[in-house]
Amino acid sequence: MRLAPPAAAQAGIRRLRYLKQGKIGLTQASVQERQKLQESAPGLVDPLGFLLANEKGSGQLREKWLVRAGLSFYDLVALQWSHRYYSPQEVWMLAPRLNVQDLAGAFHYFDAQTDDARLVLRVIREAVDAGGTAVNYMAAVDLIREEGHVVGVTLQDRETNRKKGVRANIVINATGAWADDLREKVDQEPRLRPLRGSHLIFPQWRFPIAQAVSFNHPLDGRFVFIFPWDGVTLVGTTDVDHSEDLSHEPHITPGEVAYLMAAVESRYPSLALTLDDVMATFAGVRPVINTGKLDPSAESRDHVVWTENGLLTVTGGKLTTFRLIALDALEAAGKMLPDMPKIDEDAPALDEVTEDLQVKLPEATRRRLIGRYGREAADLVQAAEPGELENLPNSNVLWAELRWAARSEGVVHLDDLLLRRVRLGLLLPEGGAQFAAQIQEICQDELGWADGRWAEEWAAYQKRWQEKYSLPPKEDVPDWHSMLQKPDTTPVTVEKSGAGRTAVAGSLLGTALALLLFYLGLRKRR
Numbered sequence: 001m002r003l004a005p006p007a008a009a010q011a012g013i014r015r016l017r018y019l020k021q022g023k024i025g026l027t028q029a030s031v032q033e034r035q036k037l038q039e040s041a042p043g044l045v046d047p048l049g050f051l052l053a054n055e056k057g058s059g060q061l062r063e064k065w066l067v068r069a070g071l072s073f074y075d076l077v078a079l080q081w082s083h084r085y086y087s088p089q090e091v092w093m094l095a096p097r098l099n100v101q102d103l104a105g106a107f108h109y110f111d112a113q114t115d116d117a118r119l120v121l122r123v124i125r126e127a128v129d130a131g132g133t134a135v136n137y138m139a140a141v142d143l144i145r146e147e148g149h150v151v152g153v154t155l156q157d158r159e160t161n162r163k164k165g166v167r168a169n170i171v172i173n174a175t176g177a178w179a180d181d182l183r184e185k186v187d188q189e190p191r192l193r194p195l196r197g198s199h200l201i202f203p204q205w206r207f208p209i210a211q212a213v214s215f216n217h218p219l220d221g222r223f224v225f226i227f228p229w230d231g232v233t234l235v236g237t238t239d240v241d242h243s244e245d246l247s248h249e250p251h252i253t254p255g256e257v258a259y260l261m262a263a264v265e266s267r268y269p270s271l272a273l274t275l276d277d278v279m280a281t282f283a284g285v286r287p288v289i290n291t292g293k294l295d296p297s298a299e300s301r302d303h304v305v306w307t308e309n310g311l312l313t314v315t316g317g318k319l320t321t322f323r324l325i326a327l328d329a330l331e332a333a334g335k336m337l338p339d340m341p342k343i344d345e346d347a348p349a350l351d352e353v354t355e356d357l358q359v360k361l362p363e364a365t366r367r368r369l370i371g372r373y374g375r376e377a378a379d380l381v382q383a384a385e386p387g388e389l390e391n392l393p394n395s396n397v398l399w400a401e402l403r404w405a406a407r408s409e410g411v412v413h414l415d416d417l418l419l420r421r422v423r424l425g426l427l428l429p430e431g432g433a434q435f436a437a438q439i440q441e442i443c444q445d446e447l448g449w450a451d452g453r454w455a456e457e458w459a460a461y462q463k464r465w466q467e468k469y470s471l472p473p474k475e476d477v478p479d480w481h482s483m484l485q486k487p488d489t490t491p492v493t494v495e496k497s498g499a500g501r502t503a504v505a506g507s508l509l510g511t512a513l514a515l516l517l518f519y520l521g522l523r524k525r526r
């Protein structure tokens, strides 16, 4: 979640990789969770078509069968049959400008996509509606221990630096890639391997793409993807050890820029994209458990729940499976709190929204607002001033979303608003600077800021955008054309032996057939 936007798209590719690693249970769980999220939050979690390249060369057929088995399993777990294999000519029709010369074909299938920050915000706001308390810019800086057991936490307000001790029946450490910081307070060795994932953003007019495209990177064979998101085109991701201080926001490095530009160049050479076409960048740090793998991408993405001296840590895993991860954490909490009420394991991740918006809006806008704001969508529409239910030019964002976020979504600084509420910092050039005056007019009073404060915040936002969301100095970016000429990097992916993969394919095929019979039986009974 405070994840690199947008999640879930990558998850599809990863799920196929889980299958390659024989993790059928994890794949099944995340496909079912994806389905649940799509059903409960249309407009926030939506289907996305994927083209998965099947490249010519040794192993092409085995790869084709492995992926076919995987997608069959995938679709049947989702009780659908949406994948198909296309010839290079058909792929070219589906994805003009894609270089299909070295393709034997490509699979098309459906996965899903979301706006991670909006999904997290909806979960938080519905948790508060249900009686929870959420505080922003409040860090747990220490633990309160009695006889070595954790009985509370010391909180520090990041705005005032004031500290306060808070006692609790249980302290759950769900701090993602930062989880080792609090674990250290209970004398635990670090067990996380923060992995950075970086992305490039292009305007859609310059890099038009109708569905997600995924292929093996020409330099190291890792899966990379290009996909449409909220009016822009996104290229990602990298998977590199992040040894920088986690208290500093991560940002893309020159080497990662060249790596992603090489991927783009290898599949879309006719677009002749340059660094001048990159509109924005972003990076995030994955909470990954360190199992000592040579290749960061071979590290498992499973989540863990650890109870250590009374501190319950839940970390790792994926956004898509957050509901299951939360259930595992609550199960462990139940063992520490015998009087804890029974958890309804089938409770949906998001509340059903029955209210309508009382205002006639285009269907896409209505879906967007209800998906992203849930029950508050009606309040957002009510709060809109005349003309604010229109989109900002070249964007899907409505002016009214700015007013609502400034009024009621816990905005402390402008980057909260423009990067993690409405994503203008990623969707428009220069972080949305061309609309500075209109944004000020709508948001300054809502935030209760004086002119001086607004000017300070805007300057701080522009500085953060330049440092963390734009390209590093272009002269520092290695020449990716020459990298493609002589790919001297030996692929580092730690592959399973041929025999292992065929066994996985065999069991997948078996499972898929079993599910096919089940599915056909189900259809006959309907």
Ligand SMILES: Cc1cc2nc3c(=O)[nH]c(=O)nc-3n(C[C@H](O)[C@H](O)[C@H](O)COP(=O)(O)OP(=O)(O)OC[C@H]3O[C@@H](n4cnc5c(N)ncnc54)[C@H](O)[C@@H]3O)c2cc1C
Binding pocket: 001, 002, 003, 004, 006, 007, 008, 009, 010, 011, 012, 138, 139, 140, 141, 174, 175, 176, 177, 178, 181, 196, 197, 198, 237, 283, 284, 285, 286, 287, 314, 315, 316, 317, 318, 319, 320, 321
């Ligand atoms: C580049 C990238 C791409 C990804 N792509 C996908 C994808 O496509 N699909 C998918 O399903 N998942 C994806 N993920 C994984 C997903 O983002 C994570 O699994 C998910 O965000 C983990 O959620 P979390 O709540 O455990 O941790 P986080 O989202 O990291 O949240 C931890 C929170 O704890 C806060 N925190 C840290 N220390 C403290 C402290 N001391 N006190 C108080 N608060 C603290 C942090 O500020 C942060 O807000 C991706 C992750 C990255 C980085």
